[in-house]
Amino acid sequence: MNKPVTAQLPASVLEALARYDTPTICNAMEIVAPERRLIGFTTKPLVCPFPDLPPIVGYARTVTIRSVVQSSLPAAEQARRRIEYYEYVGTGFGPRIAVIQDIDGPDIGYGAFWGEVQSNVHKALGCLGVVTDGSIRDVPAWAPGFQALAGSIGPSHAWVHAESFGGEVRVAGMTVRSDDLIHADRHGAIVIPKDLAAQLPAAAELCGRREQPILEIARSPDFSLEKLKEALKRSAEIH
DSSP states (O other), X not given: OOXXXXXXXOHHHHHHHTTSOHHHHHHHHHHHOGGGXXXXXXXXXXXXXXXXXXXXXXXXXXXXXXOSSOOOSOHHHHHHHHHHHHHHHTSSSSSEEEEEEEOOGGGTTSSEEESHHHHHHHHHTTEEEEEESSEEOOGGGSXXXXXXXXXXXXXXXXXXXXXXXSSXXXXXXXXXXXXXXXXXXXXXXEEEOTTXXXXXXXXXXXXXXXXXXXXXHHTSTTOOHHHHHHHHHHHHTOO
């Protein structure tokens, strides 16, 4: 088994991964690591207000939030922890993606952590976007180019505050640890094991080449069942 990669990956690897949408990366993962077919990606629908933004690839900054109860910390301690949170988000491997779990149970999404201010602050701190099962707001005033996948959209932030950061979170069925490599777009997100990242672009190309004969005949005015059978056979022979 390969040793886990703890160092920052070359920027060229992240750039290569960002050329593909997240479903294609999932397809490539099925080739490179078939044992991960049932794990590592979002399995519940998320709202994407900016579907035309390109895929994002970055290192996770993990956070848990609550909004239905007020923080029990004194104001000075809350201010100190806010600075610590921003220091965590703004340092380490980059670029980064915020991955935020709302732990309010049946009241998940009650208050929005994300809006005009946080999207702009996190963008300035080196984040490309957020993946959260909580809510977001201020969509028209959102930081330009900052991607969002959210559980819902709502008007208020209620008592929202960060409960913890830097630990393991679970968002829309995807378990994420701090510094995990994340690929996300309008479809959802996936955790990419760092030791497999460099293999995925070639696997994605292979997926595309295997699909091409099938797509060509499916889109052809001369389509027939026999030609589809031939295309499927050609596809299976591509390695």
